[in-house]
Amino acid sequence: MSTPAPLNLLNVTLQYPDGGGTTTALDRVSLTAEAGQLVALVGPSGSGKSSLLATAATLVRPNTGQVVIDGTDTAGLKDKELTTLRREKVGIIFQQPNLLPSLTAVEQLTISHHLRGKSAKAAGSRAAELLDIVGLSASAGKLPHQLSGGQRQRVNIARALMGSPKVLLVDEPTAALDHERSASIIALLRQVTTEFSVATVMVTHDTEFVPLTDVVATMRDGRLTTPVLTDV
Ligand SMILES: Nc1ncnc2c1ncn2[C@@H]1O[C@H](COP(=O)(O)OP(=O)(O)OP(=O)(O)O)[C@@H](O)[C@H]1O
Numbered sequence: 001m002s003t004p005a006p007l008n009l010l011n012v013t014l015q016y017p018d019g020g021g022t023t024t025a026l027d028r029v030s031l032t033a034e035a036g037q038l039v040a041l042v043g044p045s046g047s048g049k050s051s052l053l054a055t056a057a058t059l060v061r062p063n064t065g066q067v068v069i070d071g072t073d074t075a076g077l078k079d080k081e082l083t084t085l086r087r088e089k090v091g092i093i094f095q096q097p098n099l100l101p102s103l104t105a106v107e108q109l110t111i112s113h114h115l116r117g118k119s120a121k122a123a124g125s126r127a128a129e130l131l132d133i134v135g136l137s138a139s140a141g142k143l144p145h146q147l148s149g150g151q152r153q154r155v156n157i158a159r160a161l162m163g164s165p166k167v168l169l170v171d172e173p174t175a176a177l178d179h180e181r182s183a184s185i186i187a188l189l190r191q192v193t194t195e196f197s198v199a200t201v202m203v204t205h206d207t208e209f210v211p212l213t214d215v216v217a218t219m220r221d222g223r224l225t226t227p228v229l230t231d232v
Contacts, residue, residue: 004071006089006166006199007033007056012065014051025051026062027222033167033199033215038190040210041203043219049203050171052219056201057169058086070166091160091198093170097152099144105155106131106140109162123162130158133195134188150181157188161196168193170202186212 014026025048033039041049054060055067058074067074069089074082099108106127113123131140134154144152153173160168170189174182186202186209193200202213210216218225 003035004068005032005034006070007031007201008066008068009052009056010066010068012052012055012062012067014048014055014060014062024222026055028065029219029222029224031056031201031217031224033201035166035197035199036194037199037215038193038213039199039201039215039217040213041201041217041219042205042207042210043225047219048222049219051222053169053171053201053203056167057090057092058082088163089166091163091165091168093153093156093160093168093173095172095175097144097156099152099155101144104141104143105136105147105151108144108155109159112159113162126162127158130161131155133192134158148181149176150185153177153181153185154188157185157192161192161198164196165198168198168200170200172203172205174204174206182206183209 009029009031012026012029013024015022015024029052031039031052041052043049055062058067058069069085072085074085077085103111109127109130110120110123113126128137128140131137134157136151136154136158139147139151147155173185173189177185186206189200189202190212192198
């Protein structure tokens with residue numbers, strides 16, 4: 001039996017209540033992201049990109065369709081089971097790094113591991129490895145305000161990788177960065193996607209970075225106009 005894709009959305013429809021009616025944010029969307037694949041999600045404002053990311057992150061449940069993470073159909077899971085699956089399988093990177101102001105770069109990474117009951121030693125060595133990969137070994141002891149915007153986003157990426165996720169969901173990672181820093185953040189996401197064999201879906205407006213991605217999924221009015229075919 002072949003290994004399931006880390007992320008599989010099948011015919012997903014998501015509607016939000018809107019006044020007396022509904023807004024269809026996702027309309028029968030199917031998307032697969034394979035291990036080691038970097039998928040760029042592009043499309044105009046309001047086309048459903050954030051909704052797709054939130055649904056893939058299992059933060060919202062779709063009205064119909066399936067969200068399958070690493071072979072598990074999430075529809076059958078209770079909220080608590082969903083939280084566990086998300087924690088173990090999904091890394092989420094928001095536009096703004098959301099770092100805790102009083103923690104150093106290395107502590108930003110280790111704190112969630114402590115909270116999950118992992119040993120401090122294991123968390124420390126994993127954090128050191130990841131800070132090295134994102135180019136921040138020398139800044140491990142710095143607080144967020146002592147880091148540049150690009151460095152803060154690197155900490156954010158390293159933190160999302162701490163739990164060895166199968167799926168990485170990234171929302172506009174370069175929105176607050178200049179061109180040079182944006183290019184290096186996208187290059188880093190390309191690198192870690194390959195190195196850790198994670199399935200990455202990244203919302204971006206920067207179509208110039210598309211050559212670094214494997215697949216471009218374009219959204220319009222809640223539909224994927226360039227659907228990525230699934231093999232299930
Ligand atoms: N919480 C909500 N309640 C009601 N409607 C919503 C909600 N969130 C999003 N929508 C609607 O769903 C549709 C898709 O929105 P979404 O935020 O997913 O688009 P987007 O492509 O991410 O846009 P942007 O690029 O501006 O962030 C839009 O019509 C939006 O108005």
